[in-house]
Amino acid sequence: MTGIRTKRLSRSWAGDLILFALLAAVGYFMALPLIYVINNAFKPINEILKFPPDFFVRNPTLNNFTDLYYLLAGSWVPFTRYIFNTFFIVIIGTAGHVLIASMAAYPLAKRKFPGKGILFAIVVFSLMFSATVTQITNYMTISWLGLLDTYWAVIIPAIGSSLGLYLMKQFMEQVPDALIEAAQIDGCSEFRIFWNIVMPIVKPAWLTLVIFSFQGLWNAGGAAGAIYIYSEQLKTIDYALGQILAGGIIRTGPSMAATLLMLSVPILIFVLSQSSVIQTMSTSGMKE
Structure with a gap:
């Protein structure tokens, strides 16, 4: 009588402790910039200007937040208007970018047509150029379209970013062709295959794209708004805070x-989306 021996993986408690300590040390090191920003927000002015600076706050105060509130309340444009402008640009730009990039990536990944390789090569080459290089061209295009001093001057370039198209195309290529062929045999239309079959499978890709697009628009809204938007009523939070706080050392x-x-x-958007990305990436792998 023969038996099959199974190899059992085991780790000692000492190895687990060392691994946990190492991961905790690396995590703490990566969180240091965020911890420093949080501490600075609650420091009184004398601790902020102290040299060498203290990493942790010694006498926490909320005066920085109350002073910020009074500065914003004194603006002739209501601060709620800045909030609306920012979220409108970020939400519409992110949703449009994810949708357009996904719809354009589907035929590039799963359909054959003349010029497919050339189109994808253009997309790849466009990733080599930074936004600074194409800034003049983008401004001329937005001006020619008559979109200057509107929300769409910031939203349209964000929707047309090639990064999302490249990311979605690479993920959609992993979807089994047999699954799409079976849906076609069942009589599904192309849009239904795309929306009900392909998009749920590539959920990790578009969730990641949502994070990147949201963060990009949130952080770049002020800079883009300064170039394309001139009306104060259409400015974003980032630009408004930059103008209000550009008052010297007293507003530090x-x-x-x-x-x-x-x-x-x-950070809140990333934390809320991170668990979904990890969960879907661990359960969405499919092979022919």
Whole structure:
């Protein structure tokens, strides 16, 4: 009588402890910039200007936030208007970018047509150029379309970013062709195959794209708004805070509070989406 021996993996408690300590040390090191920003937001002005600076706050205060509130309340444009402008640009730009990039990536990944390789090569080459290189061309295009001083001057370039198309195309190529062929045999239309079959499978890709697009628009809204948008009623939070806090050293405290508030939203979006990305990436692998 013969038996099959199975190899059992085991780790000692000492190895687990060392691994945990190593991961904790690396995680703490990566979190240091965020911890420093949080501490600076609650420091009084004398601790902020101290040299060498203290990493942790010694006498925490909320004066930086109250001063920021009074500065924003004194603006002739209501701060709620800046909030609306920012979220409108970010939400519409992110949703449009994910949708357009996914719809364009589907035929590039799963259909054969003349010029497919050339089109994808153009997409890849476009990733080599930074936004600074194409800034003049983008401005001329937006001006020619008559979109200057509108929300769409910031939204349209974000929707047309080639990064999302490249990312979605690479993920969609992993979808089994047999699955799409079976759906076609069942009588599914191309849009239904794309929306009900392909998009759920590539959920990790478009969730990741949502994070990248949201963070990019949230952080670049002020710079883009300064170039394309001139009306104060259409400015974003980032630009408004930059103008209000450009008042010299006396406003250093409110600027620290504003930095924390601006960072909190992208971090919250990332934290809420990270678990979904990890979960879907671990369960969405499919092979022919």
